[in-house]
Amino acid sequence: MAGDITGIGAEVVVVMVPLPGQGHLNQALHLSRLVTSYNVPVFYTGAALHIRQAKHRIQGWDPLSISNLHFHEFPTPPFETPAPDPKTRYPTQILPAFNAALLLRDPLRQFLSDLSKKARRVVVIYDSMMAFNVQDIPSIPNAESYSFQPISAISIYTFHWLSLQRPPLPPEAEILNELGNFETFVTPEVLEFVKIQDDALKFNSGTLFDTCRVIEGAFLDLLAKDPSAGTGQLWAIGPFNPVILPENKDPSTRHKCLAWLDKQEENSVIFVAFGSTTTLSDEQNKELAIGLAKSEQKFIWVLKEGDKGDVFAADKRRAYLPEGYEDEIKDRGLIVRDWAPQLDILAHPSTGGFMSHCGWNSSMEAISMGVPIATWPMHSEQPWNAALITKVLKTGVEVDDCTSEEMVSSQRIADAVKRLMASPEGDEMRRRAEEIRGAIMLSVKDGGAVPREMDSFISHITRE
CATH class of the missing domain: 3.40.50.2000 (Glycogen Phosphorylase B;)
Known part of the structure; x- marks a missing residue:
């Protein structure tokens, strides 16, 4: 069932745009929970099939228990579902679903346009691999967009470093000299999909990372110091997943x-x-x-x-x-x-x-x-x-x-x-x-580094 926008009267609403792969859907849904904890309504969007997948597999909390988390389903575009090919490391069987998701650009734009009439500001948080679908945001006067990176800060810094033809590295990043090129680990079809995303979006108000400074402080600092990395203002607000899980001893629901x-x-x-x-x-x-x-x-x-x-x-x-x-x-x-x-x-x-x-x-x-x-x-x-x-x-x-x-x-x-x-x-x-x-x-406790970063992000998107 699609999220109903008729009753939305919030000052600021957030719209989540995930890539339809399990690790991406999961991180976007966990991030949605974090945003709603600030009493900011979130619309989690996507094809009906993939929203069902995200809800079915989430762990650590119940998405139906959060009143200001809404699921806005678009009709699932048709796509082929080939069997996995164990001869290739990359799971090429999911690429048709990725490409089909690009057909949601127009219905997403219409949804954002309708939502913009109900709220003072529409904040779109999109998976960096779904940039194509949010390229129309500049046409909506009270909308702004932020990417979330479903991969590590070390990876983002590496891709930037490789794009600059491997300049000398600072001491904290010299480990990168030991690793290969991204093209070695993907297929040409994946590179083409990535290029579509890179070409589509030439604006970005900032980037959210599913990491924290305890884990990747050095690489977050390197990204923040280098404007050419393209991340803009960044907020490290991970782990997105719960770090303490509710106890469940019920054998009927326990695996x-x-x-x-x-x-x-x-x-x-x-x-x-x-x-x-x-x-x-x-x-x-x-x-x-x-x-x-x-x-x-x-x-x-x-x-x-x-x-x-x-x-x-x-x-x-x-x-x-x-x-x-x-x-x-x-x-x-x-x-x-x-x-x-x-x-x-x-x-x-x-x-x-x-x-x-x-x-x-x-x-x-x-x-x-x-x-x-x-x-x-x-x-x-x-x-x-x-x-x-x-x-x-x-x-x-x-x-x-x-x-x-x-x-x-x-x-x-x-x-x-x-x-x-x-x-x-x-x-x-x-x-x-x-x-x-x-x-x-310690970093995720009240007053810790992660809540401070999250507070900063929420203050930024709810500013007057």
């Missing part, structure tokens, strides 16, 4: 894996998940299965095919496992073949590590829950997030660095898991991760 975790010792389980869109080949799944068994550590492994553009499509392929594997590991491991409550798993005291693709949504959830990471980036900016975790924060070990197309061997996987879960080095990473979580908890 089965949490009951299994309840029976395990503290910090004894590694959680293995590669985000909502990654699909590993059968051969790589076999190596991963053998590697987890070789490690002799307890684990929860979310094993499923990557999302299509329509996550509710029924024809999903069952991901491969060696025959008899689940029986062999039943005392030490749990295989989850459906969508799993990642935030709840990371927050559980039995979870002591996380093997991840290092998407920024997953990275922030793990960092904010104090869980160290075995990094296995797959595409896009994920190698930079992995470098932040292993080389800057020093809360992770490397499984793979995304630079080779070769299979990651079972022995390499087993060695990384043992380093993280069963070594003094891993214990030190857990201590460090918990220390960072403690600093994040």
Whole structure:
């Protein structure tokens, strides 16, 4: 059901424009919750299908319980939903949904125009990968726009540095010399989609980051000092996700894996998940299965095919496992073949590590829950997030660095898991991760750095 604007009489309203990918939808919805806590109404917009997805998968709070959070659904544009191709690291199966979302430009402009007649100011917060859809904002006199970056500050700074042909780096950023070019980790189709966004928008009132200075202070400072980076005034208001989750002991609504975790010792389980869109080949799944068994550590492994553009499509392929594997590991491991409550798993005291693709949504959830990471980036900016975790924060070990197309061997996987879960080095990473979580908890408390940044942003958009 579309959000009703007839009763809106607020001075300032916020309109959220997310990209229809799970990590992006999720961050935008968490950000919406933060804005509404200031008694500012928010309209979360998008195709009906993707709004349903966002609401269905949100964790840590109930979006229907917030009276000033409205969901404005546009009819879902038609698009193809191809099956994932495990031969490519980038989840090309979701690109048709991204391209279809660009058809929402006109209905979004009409909605913003109608809303502008009801409010003194319309503030549009758009995913930086949805700039095409908000390029008409200058035609609405009382509207202004802000981008939110669904990726890390280290990535944004890197892209800017690469665009300048790699000039000399300040000491705090010299790590970037060790990493590759963005083009190496994406497909030409993705580069074309990014170019469409870059070409569409030549104005920006400021940028919101799902990060905080505890995590990325050096790179936020570098972006703030360099006007040519294009971020304008910036506000670091992450983590967007809740950092304390409500307790849920109701077995009818609690995922089965949490009951299994309840029976395990503290910090004894590694959680293995590669985000909502990654699909590993059968051969790589076999190596991963053998590697987890070789490690002799307890684990929860979310094993499923990557999302299509329509996550509710029924024809999903069952991901491969060696025959008899689940029986062999039943005392030490749990295989989850459906969508799993990642935030709840990371927050559980039995979870002591996380093997991840290092998407920024997953990275922030793990960092904010104090869980160290075995990094296995797959595409896009994920190698930079992995470098932040292993080389800057020093809360992770490397499984793979995304630079080779070769299979990651079972022995390499087993060695990384043992380093993280069963070594003094891993214990030190857990201590460090918990220390960072403690600093994040202080920064998000009343009077902390994050609320001050959020106060600053809200004061700015509600100014007279």
